[in-house]
Amino acid sequence: MLYRDYGTTGKKVSLLGFGGMRFGQIDDPEACARMMVTAAEGGVNYFDTAPAYFGTKSEEVFGKGLAELRRRKLPYYVATKTFKTTEKDIRTEIEAQLKRLDVPAIDFYHVWCITSLDNWQERKKDGILTAFRKLKDEKLINHICVSSHLVRDEIKELLMEGVFEGVLFGYSAYNFKTREAAFDAIRAKKLGAVLMNPLGGGIIPQHPELFEFLKHSPEEPTTHAALRFLWDHQDISVTLVGFNDNEQVKDTLKAIEGYQPRSGDELAAVKARASASFEGICTGCAYCDDCPQGIPIPKFMDSYNQKLLNDKPGQDVISGRLLNHWHVDISKARDCIECGQCESACTQHINIIERLKIIGGKSA
Ligand code: SF4
Numbered sequence: 001m002l003y004r005d006y007g008t009t010g011k012k013v014s015l016l017g018f019g020g021m022r023f024g025q026i027d028d029p030e031a032c033a034r035m036m037v038t039a040a041e042g043g044v045n046y047f048d049t050a051p052a053y054f055g056t057k058s059e060e061v062f063g064k065g066l067a068e069l070r071r072r073k074l075p076y077y078v079a080t081k082t083f084k085t086t087e088k089d090i091r092t093e094i095e096a097q098l099k100r101l102d103v104p105a106i107d108f109y110h111v112w113c114i115t116s117l118d119n120w121q122e123r124k125k126d127g128i129l130t131a132f133r134k135l136k137d138e139k140l141i142n143h144i145c146v147s148s149h150l151v152r153d154e155i156k157e158l159l160m161e162g163v164f165e166g167v168l169f170g171y172s173a174y175n176f177k178t179r180e181a182a183f184d185a186i187r188a189k190k191l192g193a194v195l196m197n198p199l200g201g202g203i204i205p206q207h208p209e210l211f212e213f214l215k216h217s218p219e220e221p222t223t224h225a226a227l228r229f230l231w232d233h234q235d236i237s238v239t240l241v242g243f244n245d246n247e248q249v250k251d252t253l254k255a256i257e258g259y260q261p262r263s264g265d266e267l268a269a270v271k272a273r274a275s276a277s278f279e280g281i282c283t284g285c286a287y288c289d290d291c292p293q294g295i296p297i298p299k300f301m302d303s304y305n306q307k308l309l310n311d312k313p314g315q316d317v318i319s320g321r322l323l324n325h326w327h328v329d330i331s332k333a334r335d336c337i338e339c340g341q342c343e344s345a346c347t348q349h350i351n352i353i354e355r356l357k358i359i360g361g362k363s364a
């Protein structure tokens, strides 16, 4: 296993982290605990969950898994999150989380899922930072972190706040352009950087043909190549992967074993190739994000990506992404007045107006 610094916390964290969002057998706590043990025996020491993964079940099985790690004297850090904003609600939530996780303190506690700077300002008004600082003073949490879906300069603005010790954000071979600005702030503020969705929420393993260029050799599994592409970024502390079963844990550990960093020039060439490879795919660059009607266009186009790359018969992947990931009302697509401003700005020349019509149900 490789270990990197988590910002200035003094903690060395494993480059591969265990994400608690995907357990294939969530109703079998022993099986879930075994997966955590396999990961920890392979050197993983960063375990991340949340209070809404499988309801509260992910935190509950983490409680069992962490107890087993302690019994076996395997070291770990635990990370979780809260969507609550008031001091009273946060305290109620963390008390329940500590019980479920069966730990006296949470190492990395996240303000969860910032989707816009307005959303962040509202949470600040509710007193979220005061609440987090008190929890830290009381040693119920060790580090104040944030999870963000912001892009480009927005994410930078959030991270330059000066209160966070680390950030959790989505970054993968297909959408890295949208989030690269985060690294300026990560370096400036010396933050820990944890990646979620490193495999594009399943897009990369389901479409390996699109990501061949990431491979170092034809035999290399695409998922290993996609993870190694991220590990080449030295600012990244942890890459979270969610696993269905123990075999996936073992397979992913092999990606670390065989990892050889690319040189800076090689990495730049692969990134250039990635940028050029996704025609018609919204890269999330957000150059279009100034709609006079207030339509969050990058979020709609990201959701349309799911249709292009991940369409499954009988599943409405666009509305699923909009509602569950972005928390955006699909009817907002119908507010478009077809001024054309966004299409002029789009770096990928995407027919945004037509896609909004399809999403909003104005055309077949
Ligand atoms: S064309 Fe529609 S979505 Fe694009 S900027 Fe104008 S109103 Fe907004």
Ligand code: SF4
Residues within 6 Å of the ligand: 281, 282, 283, 284, 285, 286, 287, 288, 289, 297, 298, 301, 345, 346, 347, 348, 349, 350, 352
């Ligand atoms: S629609 Fe175009 S400009 Fe807007 S985020 Fe996507 S690629 Fe960038």
